[in-house]
Amino acid sequence: MFLPPEKLRGQLTNDMPARQMVEELAKLDIPISDRTLDVILLRESNDTKLFPRYPGDSKIFDLMVFEGMGQYDEDTGVWTPSTSGLYWFSLAFEDTYSCYTDFLTGVDAMDEGLTFSGISEDNIWAKLDGERTVTLAFDYRGQSHSITAEDNGEYFDGFVLFELGKILNQDDDPSNLWYTVDNQGVLMYYGTAEETAELERKTGLSFLDPLENRLYS
Secondary structure, three states: OOOOHHHHOOOOOOOOOHHHHHHHHHOOOOOOOHHHHHHHHHHHHHOHHHOOOOOOOOHHHHHHHHHHOOEEEOOOOEEEOOOOOEEEEEOEOOOOOOHHHHHHHHHHOOOOOOOEEEEEEEEEEOOOOOOEEEEEEEEEOOEEEEEEEEOEOOEOOHHHHHHHHHHHHOOOOOOEEEEEEOOOEEEEEEEOHHHHHHHHHHHOOOOEOOOOOOOOO
């Protein structure tokens, strides 16, 4: 029986059942919620042609993006970020007044070791050039930090991810942020370099270090 190269490498391919994909991700300490699985199973039962939503036509990417989005309760308006180690956010903001606070909240939920507190977000008009900036302030592991982003209207400033990556890279935890992009947003993963390499092998996706490969650069 002929097996394509990706299957020989143990990669999760589009013809693999979603439940099996979930089991494989669990081995990498990436738990997938029942809600995410239900969404994928529904799409799986209707038409597998629905999966090519993102570049690469990757079913596993689809599953990870849905998990990384977290859960939004339309009745209460409350968003609960995923605690799976995955976080997906749109590059276009829905709420320009709390966009970076929401971003940091999503990152915070990725791992118990990521503990941000005292989060505040201020929009300021720069006096010299008249351009508006957004300052995100927070405490992390006993130290206060602030990141100033350009106000790009409704779009995320990639400098924020770069600066946050620098802060996390300086702590004593070997895990760091990694990211990959689609046409709509950014899928992030929190793990060690070795764990990220294994995730890449399993999924066929490429995750970038935000310090070496800046978003939008």
